[in-house]
Amino acid sequence: MGALHYFFLLYILAYLVGYQIVWAHRYVLSAVPKGSLRVSLQAPSQRTPSGLLPYCDTYNGNATSLKRYPCTYYDQNFVLLPSNIGDNSMFITTRITESNQDLMPNCSIEEYNCSYVTLSNHTTYIPDIEDFTVLLDHFMFTVQPDYQALGRQLSGKIVGSDGKEIPLSPGEVVGVKDEYDILKVSTILKAAGVKSLDEPAYNDTDSKRYQGLVLVLLVNYTNMHTFSLSKLEYFFSAIVIDGAFFKFEQTIYSKSIEERVVWNRHGIRLVIIPTGNYGAFDFQTVLVTFVSGLGLVSVSTAVVEVIALWVIPQKKRFRKEKITETSLKPD
Structure with missing residues (x-):
């Protein structure tokens, strides 16, 4: 799942730099x-x-x-x-x-x-x-x-x-x-x-x-x-x-x-x-472009998490590793 997460990150980076910046000129007003x-x-x-x-x-x-x-x-x-x-x-x-x-x-x-x-x-x-x-x-x-x-x-x-x-x-x-x-x-x-x-x-x-x-x-x-x-x-x-x-x-x-x-x-x-x-x-245009990229990072993280916890056969193991149960006992 780590590989999938890094793939999404690289894809988002290529999208921001290759398409938004180089091709679409989303750094200019x-x-x-x-x-x-x-x-x-x-x-x-x-x-x-x-x-x-x-x-x-x-x-x-x-x-x-x-x-x-x-x-x-x-x-x-x-x-x-x-x-x-x-x-x-x-x-x-x-x-x-x-x-x-x-x-x-x-x-x-x-x-x-x-x-x-x-x-x-x-x-x-x-x-x-x-x-x-x-x-x-x-x-x-x-x-x-x-x-x-x-x-x-x-x-x-x-x-x-x-x-x-x-x-x-x-x-x-x-x-x-x-x-x-x-x-x-x-x-x-x-x-x-x-x-x-x-x-x-x-x-x-x-x-x-x-x-x-x-x-x-x-x-x-x-x-x-x-x-x-x-x-x-x-x-x-x-x-x-x-x-x-x-x-x-x-x-x-x-x-x-x-x-x-x-x-x-x-x-x-x-x-x-x-x-x-x-x-x-225009700095404000650049800022908006990168903030939208951060939003895509959050979406990719959520997608990987859903796949890991609810889709793949090892989902129980991932849930166990992700979610730690604790109990609070009085002194």
């Missing part, structure tokens, strides 16, 4: 980081001729099943739909359907039955969206424990859905000290498992380029990957929300309120969320 960032979009310096792009109507390559539309080389100022400051998101337009509308003839906007009539529709793609670059200037902080850090002071990387690091192409930057992170849209799509914007949208015959999609880019801050809590790093990961599309209708009035153009924008809704796990050494 941890928190999920919060943060914010500044994002901007930049068009590539060199654009691809529309004749080489299979989604443009002037494509001169082999026939494909893609729906083709005219391609218009808008820059980042047209492509990026401004988001609210602090929204941690951006909308990158991939397709615009332009509708020219006039008020009904002999009609006034002050009349209840007056409405706009669509005169014409024109759909266009914005080419080379995959080569547009996203600049991210981010920071993190925690309240308890108290800590804060700038992203450009940390090392980082971007990983795919399999957890493996994605190699960067020329012009991309991630985790370089004193430099902002710069990622191509194609790299973010790859991290989310999207092979091409021309693949079918979720349960739809139209492409992701036509319908749009919602991407969540996670900025994972952590210092829990090594025993050096002073080494804070981050990595980008991305997920695509299946079945979620995004569109925005932008109304442009020209000379008067009687005439207007409605831009029905579809594209990539990119939502950036800071997350992760930051921890700092």
Whole structure:
């Protein structure tokens, strides 16, 4: 029974040191980081001729099943739909359907039955969206424990859905000290498992380029990957929300309120969320971990005692050795 008791003690020690301390980091006070960032979009310096792009109507390559539309080389100022400051998101337009509308003839906007009539529709793609670059200037902080850090002071990387690091192409930057992170849209799509914007949208015959999609880019801050809590790093990961599309209708009035153009924008809704796990050494947390270990020692002692006194064939002998009967005789 002594061997069983020592086995339990060794198991508890391995559990405390191997799992609680080494694996689960139960010697630190941890928190999920919060943060914010500044994002901007930049068009590539060199654009691809529309004749080489299979989604443009002037494509001169082999026939494909893609729906083709005219391609218009808008820059980042047209492509990026401004988001609210602090929204941690951006909308990158991939397709615009332009509708020219006039008020009904002999009609006034002050009349209840007056409405706009669509005169014409024109759909266009914005080419080379995959080569547009996203600049991210981010920071993190925690309240308890108290800590804060700038992203450009940390090392980082971007990983795919399999957890493996994605190699960067020329012009991309991630985790370089004193430099902002710069990622191509194609790299973010790859991290989310999207092979091409021309693949079918979720349960739809139209492409992701036509319908749009919602991407969540996670900025994972952590210092829990090594025993050096002073080494804070981050990595980008991305997920695509299946079945979620995004569109925005932008109304442009020209000379008067009687005439207007409605831009029905579809594209990539990119939502950036800071997350992760930051921890700092905390004596109270260590104390709680070891006190719970002492509780396990008491439980193991009680289990061994029950086995020795009530289960094994030699239980009577163990009871005799454990329990000593005494009698008190008067002098």
